[in-house]
Amino acid sequence: MAATETVAERPDYDPVALAESLASAADKSAKVLGDFIARQAAAGKSMVTDEFGLTQAFLELAAKMLSNPYRLAETQMNLWWEYSALWQSSMLKLMGQSTTPVVEPAKSDKRFRHEDWEEHFLFDYVKQSYLIAARWLHNTVANVEGLDEHTRRKVDFFTRQYIDALAPSNFALTNPEVFRETIASGGQNLVKGLNNLLDDIERGNGQLKISMTDSKAFELGVNIATTPGHVVFQNDLMQLIQYEPATAKVAKRPLLIMPPWINKYYILDLREKNSLIKWCVAQGLTVFVISWVNPDERHAAKDFVDYMLEGPLAALDAIEKVTGEKDANVLGYCLGGTLLAAALGHLAAKKDKRIVSASFMTSLIDFTGAGELEVFIDEEQVSSLERKMSERGYLEGSHMANTFNMLRSNDLIWSFVINNYLMGRDPFPFDLLHWNQDSTRMPAKMHS
Template sequence: MTTEDLTDDATSSESLAKLEANLAKIEGLTQRLVNALANKRSVPKDLQGPDQELYVKAATNFWTEMMANPAKMIEHQVGYWGKTVKHFVEAQQELAKGNLVAPPDDTPTDKRFANPLWQTHPYFNFVKQQYMHNVQAVHAAVAEIDGLDDKDRKRLEFFSNQIVDMFSPTNFLATNPDALTLAVETEGQSLLDGLEHLVADLEASGGELQVTLADKSAFKIGENIATTPGDVVFRNHLFELIQYRPTTETVCETPLILFPPWINKFYILDLKEQNSLIKWITDQGYTLFVVSWVNPDASYRDTDMTDYVQDGYLTAIAQVKSICDVKKVNTVGYCIAGTTLSLTLALMKSRKDKSINSATFFTTLTDFSDQGEVGVFLNDDFVDGIEEEVQKTGILESFFMSRTFSYLRSNDLIYGPAIKSYMMGQAPPAFDLLYWNGDGTNLPGKMAVQYLRGLCQSDNFANGEGFEIAGQKLHLKDVDVPLCAIACETDHIAAWKSSYRGVQKMGAKNKTFILSGSGHIAGIVNPPTKVKYGYWVNDDLSLSPEDWQDTATQHEGSWWPHWESWLRKKSGKQVPARSPGDSSHPVLCDAPGTYVSATPDK
């Protein structure tokens, strides 16, 4: 026996041992997978997709159109067949010539197909081109269905796109060159790692597939995110009030209260020092208070919008006035918290309460006549399902909210991460923004239904009979304090044009509107040091949204300094910096407090 034989035997033994170990792992993972799926949570049918009536209506109109205008339908089909057969013939001709190359490819560029093999390898290119032809055919068929109203058409386009995206060849191992190549390079280890990630995600989500987007072990709230120094100076059943410690010797006399959305947690504005809006505001010389909302459990089932206004907003305003010994405060509301701030302002006007000196709205909808992309989930089929769910559980769990918003960007938030995690075995990245995105909150059942029915669906506040808070019907026109609104150009949750129309309907004489580049989060969390995205301003708010943007002045970099210049004029003289709390508001604990990390019972 030679040395080479011994080496071969050793290599074979190592490979066999590795194979046996991997087989044992697969057996254990398979059992865990079976257990996770066997205990799968029950998701109401109405929350799994649109009512079948939408597809029936589309199919009926398609059939009617085909009978009335068969030539049009035949033209569509022949065009699709022609592209498909032509591509097949071209591929066959190249192979018959002995050329292992892809035929000509004029399909659109798509970042999902970035691997060069999609362009050069005859198999992968054939699969890609056929998929792209199918996509074009589906889009053309949906676009030319007559007899649908705008809302149904938008929904049909959205949900047909979901189906199209789901069947992308990148989502399947046999047609994903990146995953196949890595599986060969790692002797299958990447697939085994991916299976472990898949099973772990199913176990964590009650048998439902919810992709982990970030390394949860990489962050700890209060240690490496949400670290701006401050103190909790008040607490009730709805929120903790954080007062941030001053970093300047003097501050503006009028304090600022920031109300974040309770759909997510406040620390999106305090992820890290470099992009923390909370720290930046404090460093500009303001006494800043931030509300940290409770994460509700089933005991909050009867908590409604009136509770959020009275026990949340009005209580926080009163506490800040008392702590700072002032008659007026400035306010900021982000997303749904901005919507509720506008309700609070309308209520305060009816009560002749002049405690608010100015209001700022981040990505806020108050006029829901055009619901934007999220509107596909606001029809009765979904809202009926939500109402049925919260009647049983008392809350709208964060699971449903997270899944809904993920489908608005499914390739970025579902399929792309799933490919990396499950097919390529890559661990989720240590990315603070994605960590926050996965740290969702529940919504009280009654409040959620009121918001969806009365604001989103009926649009009662801006264009209806008024939205009722504390027994009073409130109207958007009664929001009359000086205000500044910041919307984001590519926001898929709060469409900027709808935000703009809401500002137009507010009764304030002093209005400023800023349009930031980017989307719902990145457009707001955009520190001046990054010099990213840019923003637009235009003093003429009588224009249509399109004309406003066309004639607006564009600026480079962050809108933060522009807004701060506006805010400073509303913030009074300089006074000595204030330490958190006072004799009647002792410090309860350090920021970021206890509510932000609490895990409620289901």
């Protein structure tokens, strides 16, 4: 009776329809791959590159590891002992005895929250086996002596990328939630996921551009960036937006907001409930915001000085013409704050006191300690970037976006791989991720 009920609970699915879906996906795969290869060949590009300089870094790592075989042997023994403990613990659990895990994921680790990771013997074993190997690999690399600091940081960072990529949660057969969905849907989740993958490759012109949100759910001026305003000035690098007043009286001194040029301005005006711009207007402020151009080959020679002169300084001139006010309060966000700091120095040297107050939000001024971003900064990588930018006169926005996504790969890469490609689901509409995906290009001279 139990066996009959189990079969009855399984949903019906059409194997012919499944085969047709797979065939359609295969045809689409061939087309996308063919287009990609054709574009690469037309551009004279090799599909094998090492723009991060990893080959040399890991060769140095291997040499240092082999120079101390005793420590390498010690780490191997520690790994063996941990796996022995896991095997013993797993056998006891299989026999119904309560056991203490050999290793547990961090409480902040979202990858192993499904109950099967703990309750099901096999998935618990896979999880712990991965965590043991991940800890061993990370510690082995981190404890190698003799590497210079930059190489150490680079191999540590990309080792973590490798570890994150190989998590069992990223594979259909070793992720219990995906495994259950595959059985329940008769594999339709994987077919839908394959089509999602192909759509993202096609959307990225042959490069994988992972969908983080439903891009069709938001439209500028309709349900995102809706605070009323109009362009009052523009030049080669920016448009200056003045927002309509929302109060009977407004402050005499205007507020100029400078967002970063590596993203779009509407991060500060997503929706009504989380719009800083709308809030400022509601307080009676006269608000101006710089909306930077998305540069192309015409802007290749624009540098940091141009951005300062044609950005905040040009905006201050335009604001004075519009309002009659010479003074202004200025707020800089992210790199907009970095540019604001430079503009303050420039104006101070000229004894120009138009900026009465300056506010900074998440702005880096001293770049001597740039954190994990330093992994991407060395002569080899800068030279590679300059060669790439010289081809078109700008750096594609996706390049910078991918770099920032790697800093939080589990949240900004692998969680979407699981949701979109393994579970076969559409991404959830999220205003912040819509903005995050709306990346901008950067002029070659500005970014070299």
